[in-house]
Amino acid sequence: xxxxxxxxxxxxxxxxxxxxxxxxxxxxxxxxxxxxxxxxxxxxxxxxxxxxxxxxxxxxxxxxxxxxxxxxxxxxxxxxxxxxxxxxxxxxxxxxxxxxxxxxxxxxxxxxxxxxxxxxxxxxxxxxxxxxxxxxxxxxxxxxxxxxxxxxxxxxxxxxxxxxxxxxxxxxxxxxxxxxxxxxxxxxxxxxxxxxxxxxxxxxxxxxxxxxxxxxxxxxxxxxxxxxxxxxxxxxxxxxxxxxxxxxxxxxxxxxxxxxxxxxxxxxxxxxxxxxxxxxxxxxxxxxxxxxxxxxxxxxxxxxxxxxxxxxxxxxxxxxxxxxxxxxxxxxxxxxxxxxxxxxxxxxxxxxxxxxxxxxxxxxxxxxxxxxxxxxxxxxxxxxxxxxxxxxxxxxxxxxxxxxxxxxxxxxxxxxxxxxxxxxxxxxxxxxxxxxxxxxxxxxxxxxxxxxxxxxxxxxxxxxxxxxxxxxxxxxxxxxxxxxxxxxxxxxxxxxxxxxxxxxxxxxxxxxxxxxxxxxxxxxxxxxxxxxxxxxxxxxxxxxxxxxxxxxxxxxxxxxxxx
Amino acid sequence: xxxxxxxxxxxxxxxxxxxxxxxxxxxxxxxxxxxxxxxxxxxxxxxxxxxxxxxxxxxxxxxxxxxxxxxxxxxxxxxxxxxxxxxxxxxxxxxxxxxxxxxxxxxxxxxxxxxxxxxxxxxxxxxxxxxxxxxxxxxxxxxxxxxxxxxxxxxxxxxxxxxxxxxxxxxxxxxxxxxxxxxxxxxxxxxxxxxxxxxxxxxxxxxxxxxxxxxxxxxxxxxxxxxxxxxxxxxxxxxxxxxxxxxxxxxxxxxxxxxxxxxxxxxxxxxxxxxxxxxxxxxxxxxxxxxxxxxxxxxxxxxx
Numbered sequence: 001x002x003x004x005x006x007x008x009x010x011x012x013x014x015x016x017x018x019x020x021x022x023x024x025x026x027x028x029x030x031x032x033x034x035x036x037x038x039x040x041x042x043x044x045x046x047x048x049x050x051x052x053x054x055x056x057x058x059x060x061x062x063x064x065x066x067x068x069x070x071x072x073x074x075x076x077x078x079x080x081x082x083x084x085x086x087x088x089x090x091x092x093x094x095x096x097x098x099x100x101x102x103x104x105x106x107x108x109x110x111x112x113x114x115x116x117x118x119x120x121x122x123x124x125x126x127x128x129x130x131x132x133x134x135x136x137x138x139x140x141x142x143x144x145x146x147x148x149x150x151x152x153x154x155x156x157x158x159x160x161x162x163x164x165x166x167x168x169x170x171x172x173x174x175x176x177x178x179x180x181x182x183x184x185x186x187x188x189x190x191x192x193x194x195x196x197x198x199x200x201x202x203x204x205x206x207x208x209x210x211x212x213x214x215x216x217x218x219x220x221x222x223x224x225x226x227x228x229x230x231x232x233x234x235x236x237x238x239x240x241x242x243x244x245x246x247x248x249x250x251x252x253x254x255x256x257x258x259x260x261x262x263x264x265x266x267x268x269x270x271x272x273x274x275x276x277x278x279x280x281x282x283x284x285x286x287x288x289x290x291x292x293x294x295x296x297x298x299x300x301x302x303x304x305x306x307x308x309x310x311x312x313x314x315x316x317x318x319x320x321x322x323x324x325x326x327x328x329x330x331x332x333x334x335x336x337x338x339x340x341x342x343x344x345x346x347x348x349x350x351x352x353x354x355x356x357x358x359x360x361x362x363x364x365x366x367x368x369x370x371x372x373x374x375x376x377x378x379x380x381x382x383x384x385x386x387x388x389x390x391x392x393x394x395x396x397x398x399x400x401x402x403x404x405x406x407x408x409x410x411x412x413x414x415x416x417x418x419x420x421x422x423x424x425x426x427x428x429x430x431x432x433x434x435x436x437x438x439x440x441x442x443x444x445x446x447x448x449x450x451x452x453x454x455x456x457x458x459x460x461x462x463x464x465x466x467x468x469x470x471x472x473x474x475x476x477x478x479x480x481x482x483x484x485x486x487x488x489x490x491x492x493x494x495x496x497x498x499x500x501x502x503x504x505x506x507x508x509x510x511x512x513x514x515x516x517x518x519x520x521x522x523x524x525x526x527x528x529x530x531x532x533x534x535x536x537x538x539x540x541x542x543x544x545x546x547x548x549x550x551x552x553x554x555x556x557x558x559x560x561x562x563x
Numbered sequence: 564x565x566x567x568x569x570x571x572x573x574x575x576x577x578x579x580x581x582x583x584x585x586x587x588x589x590x591x592x593x594x595x596x597x598x599x600x601x602x603x604x605x606x607x608x609x610x611x612x613x614x615x616x617x618x619x620x621x622x623x624x625x626x627x628x629x630x631x632x633x634x635x636x637x638x639x640x641x642x643x644x645x646x647x648x649x650x651x652x653x654x655x656x657x658x659x660x661x662x663x664x665x666x667x668x669x670x671x672x673x674x675x676x677x678x679x680x681x682x683x684x685x686x687x688x689x690x691x692x693x694x695x696x697x698x699x700x701x702x703x704x705x706x707x708x709x710x711x712x713x714x715x716x717x718x719x720x721x722x723x724x725x726x727x728x729x730x731x732x733x734x735x736x737x738x739x740x741x742x743x744x745x746x747x748x749x750x751x752x753x754x755x756x757x758x759x760x761x762x763x764x765x766x767x768x769x770x771x772x773x774x775x776x777x778x779x780x781x782x783x784x785x786x787x788x789x790x791x792x793x794x795x796x797x798x799x800x801x802x803x804x805x806x807x808x809x810x811x812x813x814x815x816x817x818x819x820x821x822x823x824x825x826x827x828x829x830x831x832x833x834x835x836x837x838x839x840x841x842x843x844x845x846x847x848x849x850x851x852x853x854x855x856x857x858x859x860x861x862x863x864x865x866x867x
Contacts, residue, residue: 459664462668463662467733473685481672482671
C-alpha cells in the first residue's frame, strides 16, 4: 500500500530532478550577475567586500550609449514593423501573384541570421569600399551614396532581419481575424475606406502594438549587427559596450554587470507588458480559429505589390547571400573584379586551416550535444510544466521562460562570472558552452515540445495508466511515440540555434574551444573579409542542410498522421 | 449523507465492491464535489447522472485515481485506495480498475491488436495468452476482422468497441465509464447502449457509469445516483428515480414533468392522497409516498 508521499516516486524524482537542474541553470548565473552589479568593493576580490548601488548611479556617465541604444532600437523597430505589416497585408489580404511561395520565403531572412546580414551589408555599404558605393562612383556619383556604419545603417540591417519576425506575428494576427466582422460593416452600408478605419484598424492595432513591444525588446538586446557595423566607427550600444568593457584591460566588470542588469530589467518589464497586451488587448481577433481572410482584388496594382515583396526579399536574403558568395570567390573583394582576381583559395583555406576546422567540428559537436541533451531535458520540463500536476509547476514555467528576457550576452556574462570561481575547471572548455546553450535555449525547446504536447489528448496517457502501466512504461510506450514529431523538430531547432549562436559563445569560448559564429566575427576583425564571407557561407550551408531535414521530417510526419 | 437508503437488491447480498464516503474535491478554492457517498455492489451497474458541471465525472475520476480528492475515503473490495485521514492515495495504475474514456483514447500509433493487448503486456502475460485473450475480446465486440488495422483508420463506433475491448481484456475488477456514448450519433448510441448492457451482464463485471443522458441511465443502470452541484440529489433504481422523484430538480431533470406548486390543504386530505390547492384555487390530489407534506409543496405530473 502506498502512502501519499511515496506513491509517485519515480515520477516525482524525475520531475523535481529536472526542475532543480533548470532552476540552477537559470538562477545561478543571474545570481552572480546581480552580485557583480551591486559589488562596489575591490574588483579584484571575490566574493565582494562591499555592496551598494554606485555602479548603477555611475551608469549616468554612459548616457550617450543609452541614447545610441534607444536611437537604433526605435529606428529599427519602426522599420521592422513597416516591413512586417506591409508584407503581412500584401501576403494575407491581397491577390498578389505567387502568395504561397512568397510567404514561405519570408522565413529565410530569419534563418540567415543578422550577423550574416551585417557582414554582407558591410561589404555592400561601407563608404569607401562598399559595392553599392563602387557602382555609384562608376555611374559618375561623387563620394558615397550610403554609409552603413551609421546608426541608421545599423537599424536598417537589424530591421531587415527582425522584419521577418514582425511579419510572422502580424500575419498570424491578420489570419485570425474573422472576415465577417468586416463584411458586417459593409453590409450595413459603410464604404471600404470607412470599414478599414473603423473596423479593421481598431481590431489589429492591439496586436501590432504587442508586436512592436516584442520587437523593441529584441532590438534592445541585439548584439551582432551593432558589433559588426558599429565597432569600426566606435558607435556603441548597450550590448556592444558591455562586451567591450569585459574584453578590455582592465575589465570594468562591475559597471558591465550593472549595465547588463539594467538592460535585463528593462527587457523584463517590456516582455511583461507584451504578455499583458497580448492577453488583454487583442479582444476579438484571437479566437484560436484560423479564418480564410478576405482577399482584396487589387487589379494591376498586384504586380507593384509583387515588386515590393521581391524588393524586401532581395534586401534581406538574396542580395546578402549573393554578396557573400561574390566576395568569397575573390582574392580581394571589389565590385568590378578582373578575371585573375577570382579564386577558390578562400574555400581551400577554410577547409584546411586548423583553427577553422576545429571551430566547425566543435560547433557541430556542441550542436549535436545541445540538441540531444536539450530534447531530453526540455521534454521532461515540458511534461512537468504542462502535464504533471506536481505542485510548483507554475513556478518552473516562469524560471524556464526567464532566459527569454535576458540578452544572451548578459546571460553569458553571468555564467562566466559564476563558473570562473567554480571548483570544477570547466571555464574555457566546450562544457561551459554546452551549459550556456542548454540554458539560453530553454524557452525555445520547451515551447516547441509543449506545442505538440498540448495537442495530445490527455486521456491517451490516462488510459495507459488505467491499464496499469507505470509512469516509466507510459513514457516509453505512449508519450514518447506520440511526441516524436515535436521531439524531432525541437532537436533540429536546437541544432540550428546552436550552430548560429553568437552572444553567449563570444564571451565563453576559450582559446582551445573555438566555435563557428564567434570565429566568423574574429575573422572579420582580424583577417580578411573574403575568408569571413566564406565562413559565413559554410555556416549558412550547415544551417540550410538542417532546415531541409527539418522540413522533410515535418512533411513526412504530417503525411503519416493524415493517412 | 448516509449510504444509499434504498439498499442493494437481494441478489447482491455481499459486501460493496466500491465504497465512496464523504468525498469532497476542490480545485483551489472552487468546489467540484462537495460531499458524495454511495456504494456499488459486486456485479452491479451504478450510474452517476446529472447535468454538466455537477461533479459526476470528477467523482468517477477520483475513484479511478486520476484526480486527488481533498477529503473523504474510497474503498475497493474493502481496501482503502484513498483516505484523507489515513493519508492513503494509491496511484491509478495500482488500483486494479479499468476505464472507458469519453474520447475513446485509442492510441493512434498502434494497431487495434496492440491497443487491446496493452493492459496484458503491462501485466507480463505470455504471448500465446495475449493472442488468445485479445482475439476473444475483439470477438465479443465484433471487431475481429480489424485486428491489424491502424487505430486512425477506424470510425467512431469502431474506436468505441476497441476501447471497450481494451478496457475489459485484462479482467479488471471494476469498469469505469466516462460518458462513453456521448460522441456517437443517435442511432449508434441506441444500439451501443443495448450492446454495452448485454456485455456487462455477460462479463458480470461491476461498473460505475457516468452520463448526462437520461435515457441512457434509465436503460442501462441497476441503480442511479442523481447529482447536482457536487451533491447527491437522490439515489435509487431507475424506477424509483423516475416514478418517485424526491425533489423538484430530480422530477424536472428526469424527463419533462409538469410541476405544479401550491398550498397543502390537510383538511381535504383523503385516504392516503394529499390535497394541494393551486394559486387559482384548483384542487389536485397526489401521492406523498411516505414523505411529510409541508405547507408549500409541488406536485409532479407526468403523462406516461
